[in-house]
Each structure stands twice: as structure tokens, then as C-alpha cells.
Amino acid sequence: MHEFLNDPVDVAVDFSGLKVRPQKVRWGNQTYDIQKTNLVHGAREGTKRIFYFSVSDNANFMKLRLDTETLEWRLVEVYAV
Amino acid sequence: MRSEKIILHIDFNSFFASVEQQANPFLRGKAIAVAGKGKEAIDVHSIEKKGARVRVDNLPYMRSVITTASREAKAQGIKTAMATWEARRILPSLLIIPGDPRKYSEITSRMMTILRSYADAVEQFSADEAFADITCASGGDYLGATLLGERIRADIKRECGAYCTASIGISNNRLLSKLASESFKPNGFTVVPPEDALAFTASRPLQDFCGIGPRIVKRLESLGVTSIETLRSFPLSRLTHEFKSYGQFLFDAAHGRGSDLVSDDVRDPKSVGHSYTFPSNLLSHAEVRKNLLFLADRVASRMRKHGFASTHLTAYVRYEDFSGTGATKKFKEPICDGLEILENALKLLSPTIEVDRGIRLLGVTASGLTKLQGSFPLLHKESQTRKALRSLDKITARYGSGTWQRASTLSTEFKERVSGWHYDHEA
Ligand SMILES: [Mg+2]
Numbered sequence: 001m002h003e004f005l006n007d008p009v010d011v012a013v014d015f016s017g018l019k020v021r022p023q024k025v026r027w028g029n030q031t032y033d034i035q036k037t038n039l040v041h042g043a044r045e046g047t048k049r050i051f052y053f054s055v056s057d058n059a060n061f062m063k064l065r066l067d068t069e070t071l072e073w074r075l076v077e078v079y080a081v
Numbered sequence: 082m083r084s085e086k087i088i089l090h091i092d093f094n095s096f097f098a099s100v101e102q103q104a105n106p107f108l109r110g111k112a113i114a115v116a117g118k119g120k121e122a123i124d125v126h127s128i129e130k131k132g133a134r135v136r137v138d139n140l141p142y143m144r145s146v147i148t149t150a151s152r153e154a155k156a157q158g159i160k161t162a163m164a165t166w167e168a169r170r171i172l173p174s175l176l177i178i179p180g181d182p183r184k185y186s187e188i189t190s191r192m193m194t195i196l197r198s199y200a201d202a203v204e205q206f207s208a209d210e211a212f213a214d215i216t217c218a219s220g221g222d223y224l225g226a227t228l229l230g231e232r233i234r235a236d237i238k239r240e241c242g243a244y245c246t247a248s249i250g251i252s253n254n255r256l257l258s259k260l261a262s263e264s265f266k267p268n269g270f271t272v273v274p275p276e277d278a279l280a281f282t283a284s285r286p287l288q289d290f291c292g293i294g295p296r297i298v299k300r301l302e303s304l305g306v307t308s309i310e311t312l313r314s315f316p317l318s319r320l321t322h323e324f325k326s327y328g329q330f331l332f333d334a335a336h337g338r339g340s341d342l343v344s345d346d347v348r349d350p351k352s353v354g355h356s357y358t359f360p361s362n363l364l365s366h367a368e369v370r371k372n373l374l375f376l377a378d379r380v381a382s383r384m385r386k387h388g389f390a391s392t393h394l395t396a397y398v399r400y401e402d403f404s405g406t407g408a409t410k411k412f413k414e415p416i417c418d419g420l421e422i423l424e425n426a427l428k429l430l431s432p433t434i435e436v437d438r439g440i441r442l443l444g445v446t447a448s449g450l451t452k453l454q455g456s457f458p459l460l461h462k463e464s465q466t467r468k469a470l471r472s473l474d475k476i477t478a479r480y481g482s483g484t485w486q487r488a489s490t491l492s493t494e495f496k497e498r499v500s501g502w503h504y505d506h507e508a
Contacts, residue, residue: 001136001138002136002176003136003137004128004133005133006132006134038105038242039100039103039104041184041187044481046481047478056106061104063104076129079105081107
């Protein structure tokens with residue numbers, strides 16, 4: 001299943017040095033333990049700075065979007081095996 | 082001391098597809114293709130904005146074109162620019178992924194940052210390719226150049242991820258370094274010192290040379306030229322008779338000669354330009370106008386963002402066979418409005434443009450930049466335009482580009498870059 005969406009999620013992060021690494025993602029009633037952060041990329045929307053985290057566990061890929069202005073996390077892409 | 086330059090060419094392998102595989106480990110080792118622009122293309126960014134839900138695993142994608150195929154897909158016959166329906170017919174299990182320009186441009190800029198940290202000058206050639214002049218950085222010899230190339234490769238692996246592999250070529254000009262990097266994929270590293278140039282070029286097929294397209298190959302074949310060796314022994318006078326000034330290029334290419342100029346765009350703030358390579362050739366004046374307007378608006382808004390207006394405008398076109406034309410015009414009054422840039426660009430191109438030859442690339446460059454004056458133009462209409470532009474620029478600065486669009490381009494849906502656009506979502 002490969003889906004693009006825009007759902008609010010709760011994300012627990014770990015700071016290793018200055019790097020932000022998602023550890024747990026709570027989406028609906030389910031919590032996912034993140035195992036790998038495969039790519040982090042940024043983008044600018046006008047004055048806003050957005051960060052995207054491409055993360056995965058054993059069976060799911062998730063792309064998370066962090067709006068640094070509102071500090072809001074969104075799940076914007078899911079790929080499940 | 083050598084007086085010759087040392088030029089490095091770097092090219093990501095299956096770029097968009099590799100970045101997708103880097104981001105999503107479940108795509109690794111699989112035949113995937115990144116879908117290009119087209120009526121059905123999915124704009125990842127606009128889904129985010131609208132908050133819609135789109136399942137992409139069983140979309141038909143009948144009319145779209147493939148921008149990049151993964152190495153696994155290529156091994157099964159999937160090619161760049163292939164129609165999606167055709168690719169699906171060849172390989173029904175092919176996974177088609179919507180393009181995500183923000184991801185790709187991040188990797189591109191990481192590559193550029195790495196190159197800039199080492200090289201004397203760096204020129205981005207496309208989304209996944211760049212030339213670097215490493216003459217001084219390498220100490221001027223091929224041992225130094227080889228070590229430097231290896232260091233760049235290690236940095237790319239660390240900064241971009243192990244899946245984003247690149248091929249590197251090093252030689253004494255652009256033509257040879259690109260030919261070298263393309264001779265070994267993926268993850269190649271090919272060094273061609275000048276003394277090997279003749280043997281190396283002779284070992285490569287004609288169509289592998291940058292600037293020798295399929296049409297040129299056909300024309301050469303009709304003259305009995307089927308390889309670099311036969312091209313080399315073909316009289317220059319006959320080449321120039323047949324191909325005009327392009328004949329000299331062909332003659333030089335056959336001898337491994339070419340430009341070694343790497344123009345560092347970062348150190349050249351004297352112009353603002355945008356060009357676009359179309360996924361499929363343009364064949365009508367209406368399409369040319371629409372796309373030129375889009376380019377003109379981008380150029381204009383970037384100029385105004387930095388507080389400039391321009392006194393010189395260049396418009397150019399490149400055809401399918403890489404030949405092309407262009408012209409430059411000088412203005413008394415500096416201009417900074419996209420519509421004005423469009424009208425002038427059209428005037429510049431109209432005497433020479435041959436739409437039915439198939440347009441591969443359009444470009445607009447504004448140069449002779451002067452500080453934009455705050456004073457109001459005398460004509461009422463101009464002052465209205467200036468006010469409107471100022472408000473639109475504020476909107477762009479706050480919310481990003483793509484927030485507004487001219488009514489005349491509404492029938493074309495412009496999507497965030499999938500291939501070709503440079504810098505266009507940096508607003
Ligand atoms: Mg490439």
C-alpha cells in the first residue's frame with residue numbers, strides 16, 4: 001500500500017548532537033517504533049522552514065513533515081509492505 | 082607544470098529513482114520508475130497542501146512519461162522518457178512513484194556543496210550532473226585528481242546516502258570528463274589523462290558523446306561515418322560544409338578536444354536565468370508562449386526578490402538535435418515584469434524559431450542587472466503594474482512560489498520540479 005496523505009501525528013524525537021531523529025510515531029491508535037531515518041531534507045515555503053524525515057520500521061515506510069513555525073508534525077506518505 | 086586544466090564530471094546514477102530508494106528501503110532492489118510531468122502526474126506537494134488522500138499503487142498513469150527508471154528497471158528494458166503505458170506493458174510489476182522534487186533538489190544541493198568545498202569552480206549541468214574545475218585543487222596532476230575524486234565520492238556517500246551513487250569522470254576537458262563518467266555506471270570512476278584521449282574516444286560509440294544526438298548520428302551514417310575513427314579521418318572541410326559551425330565541434334570531439342571552461346554561477350551574480358528541458362518536445366507556438374511566460378515570471382520574480390531590474394535580455398531555444406538559436410536585446414529602461422520579459426523574448430525568438438523541428442529546451446536570461454529604483458514610473462498603467470507586482474512578491478516571499486499564477490497559464494498546470502527546473506521552489 002502506497003498512500004499520500006496529510007494526517008496529524010505525535011512524534012517522539014531523539015536529539016543526537018544537533019540532529020533530530022524520530023523514535024516513535026503515534027498515528028491514530030497505533031504506535032510505530034522507528035528503526036531508521038533514511039533521509040532528512042528541508043524546503044522553504046516563503047518564510048517557513050519545513051523538514052521532512054523519511055523513516056522506516058520493519059514493515060513500514062513513513063514520510064513525516066515538521067513545520068518549524070508551528071512545530072506541528074504530519075504524516076504525509078506511507079508505504080506498507 | 083601542466084598548462085592544461087583538469088575537469089571532473091559527476092553524474093548521479095538513476096538519480097530520482099536512487100533518491101527514492103535511499104528514502105524508502107522497501108523500494109531497494111526493486112524495479113521502480115519515477116513518473117514525470119503530464120496530465121496525470123501527482124504533485125506530492127499539492128496533496129500535502131490540500132490535505133487530500135491519494136493512493137498511488139494502482140493508478141493507471143496511462144499518459145505520463147517515465148523520468149527515471151531504477152537500475153533494476155533499466156535491466157529489464159525500462160528507459161527514461163518511455164511512455165508509462167509502454168513501460169507497464171514491458172514490465173507489469175513496475176512500481177511507479179510520483180516525483181518528489183524537494184527531495185531531489187536537497188540531494189543536488191548537497192552534491193554542489195561538496196564539490197564547492199574542494200573545486201576551483203563548479204557548474205551545475207542538470208539536476209544530477211555537474212562539472213568541476215579541479216586544476217588547482219588537485220595540485221595539477223592526475224594522481225592528485227584521482228585522490229580528490231575518491232574523497233568527493235566518499236563525501237557523497239556519507240552526505241547523500243549509500244543508495245545515491247554517482248559516476249565520476251576526470252579528464253582535461255568537459256567532453257572527455259563527461260564521456261568518462263558515462264562510460265561506467267553505476268558508481269564508476271574513470272580517469273582519462275590527455276595521453277589516453279585518442280584511444281579512449283575511439284573506444285566509445287558516437288551517440289555517447291554529449292552533443293551528438295540520434296539525428297546527427299543518422300546524418301553522419303549517411304555520410305559513411307559510423308565511428309569516432311571514421312569521423313576523425315573525415316575531412317574537416319566536408320564536415321563544415323555539411324554541418325556549418327557544428328562541423329568543427331564534431332571534428333574536435335573526434336580528437337578528444339573540447340571546452341574546458343567551467344563557469345561558476347555562484348560567483349556570477351550579474352545575471353538571472355531559467356531554462357527548462359521538456360520531457361517531450363514542444364511542437365506549437367502556443368506551447369512555446371505558455372512555457373516562456375512561466376520562465377519569464379520566474380526570472381522576473383527572482384530578480385525583484387533581490388531588488389534588480391535588467392537592461393539585457395537573452396532568449397534561446399534548443400532543438401532535439403542539440404542545435405539551437407538565441408538572441409540578446411538591450412533596453413534603455415530596465416525591465417522587471419514577467420509579461421514584458423515574455424513579449425521581448427518572443428520578439429527575440431520569432432525571426433529564427435522553427436517550432437516544427439521539436440523544441441527540447443527554452444531559456445530566458447536577464448543580465449545587465451541594475452538596482453530597482455523605487456521611483457514611480459510616469460505612465461499610470463506602469464505604476465499600477467508595479468504596485469501589483471510588489472503585492473504579488475510579498476505573497477511569494479511569505480507563502481512561497483506557486484501561490485499565484487497568471488490566468489493565461491491556468492490551462493497548464495505547473496507542477497513542482499520533477500526534472501529540469503532549477504531553484505524554482507526556493508521562492
Ligand atoms: Mg544521471
